[in-house]
Amino acid sequence: MARIHWESAKVSRKNAASKAVQLKPASDRSLIVYFGDRVTLREHERVRKFLRLLEAEPIRGVQNLHPAYCSVMVDFDALKWTHAKLEKTLRRYLRRVDAIQLPEEREVEIPTCYGGEFGPDLDEVARLHGMTAERVVEWHASVTYVVYSLGFVPGFAYLGVLPKAIETPRLASPRRTTPPGSVGIAGNQTAVYPFATPGGWRLIGRTPIAMFQRDRGNMSLLNIGDRVRFVPISAERFAELNQKTPGYPFFVRARSRPLRNP
């Protein structure tokens, strides 16, 4: 599990300029672009800029991109490209990365009903940290998280950084199935399970919002770089919100603008 280091912006700007980007073959049809060897917001921004550039100016024969904390894997058609040729082309893109403007970050609020049947592991997490369940919830909801990447299943967003006070190892044995919308914590990260899948994270609450919906314009509620806050709600409010509505943006706004539907 990656530990996320929250480097101060000043320090990381100084370091980033001197770090060369490394490209390494991963298979006969993929290579990984490493922006650094530590997880920092600065490297993550470069990941996002690189992704944005590749999506705006796609390279023919590039078949898939796997962004992560400080790297991007590039899958390519091995009949069209060799590693050496693709590296040459990618380095031309990489020279332009720092000048790319990222769009204003979106802030997404996730209404969450904590504890009870929705958060079967909340009491254990509280016990492990010698605090009340209410305090765990306060800590969890006190932070604005960053979506570092998506993986595991569609719409599963890895969010960091969980406050140190409630960092908790994952379950010794994963659950065979996790209710969709379950909010979990593991290590120093948190996430919401979009589907009923096996899961090893500690479940502390549940959201009624669909994290992934195939008939919605933006299928995955969360995308890389989004900021996320969890908002505690009551069981009654959960029941109210727990309908499948195709138009979701109740809780999404640009950081500088107020909520459209408060």
Added chain:
Amino acid sequence: MRMRAIRVEKAGLLTTVQDLGREGYGPIGVSPSGAADPISLRLGNLLVGNQENAAGLEMTLHGGTFAFPDGAIVALTGSDFGATLDDEAIGLHESFEVRAGQTLRLGATRSGARCYLCVRGGIEVAPFLGSASTHLLSGLGGFEGRALRNGDMLRIGHAGTKFRKRRIPARVSEQLAARGVLRVTAGPQADWFSTAARRAFCAGTYRVGEQSDRMGLRLAGARIPLKRERPMITEGVSLGAVQIPQAGAPIILFVEQQTTGGYPKIANVISADLHRVGQLRPRDEIRFEEVTFMQARSVLIEQEKMLASQVIVE
């Protein structure tokens, strides 16, 4: 003209609708899915006159029973599941006509893990992100996002009525059937393992574990230790990556794998041998053979040339 159908009388152990997958959605965490043995699917489609990427049925270890009320042109590829058409034995790797009312029955495998049923016109399902492939873990794509069940009705796409019998020569299907050796290239964390460990990895025999599926194949055999414990930052994983988790026993990541992962990868199965992974079944014994990236690419180019030229029209 109304749509023709296939009635699933018995679904078999794990039968899903698959095409060649949906590439390009890594950023939202959607893995490509698609046929575990893509070469067999492509060949099956060519045999019945479809585009290579048409949707067919992927059967695993034990096949199903399918009734064709309207008839169809069909081909079976991959492994031998002992198929009969109205109780008459029917072979692999050649297209055949199923008359209206006939029933195709498949049983337990006599060789590898998977058998593909391709039908002229393809299997029609609502596409998800441009593909008919099923992703079982998330329940997306394919036929209602799940494995087939007894009683399901599948729709066959429209197709021309002209039919020419086609077959694949035995030497080609025999060549493709080999699955005991997987050629690999060095993985991104290969240098985290000592030379001795890497040698042991290629010298050893591994047995495919029971807990193997479309997400990954667990291998039992010699444990491969890291030079030293070091934290790994989660990064993208490629299809066929050989991952060494803490316990030391390798896992081959497969078509429904996650798009990113946090365990060191010692090697990666070459693209040309991925179809072999799709035919591996529990208790199969395999070994790895390391090749260079250049060699991997040459093998792939040769394989594509071979596939482009080997379907015979009678």
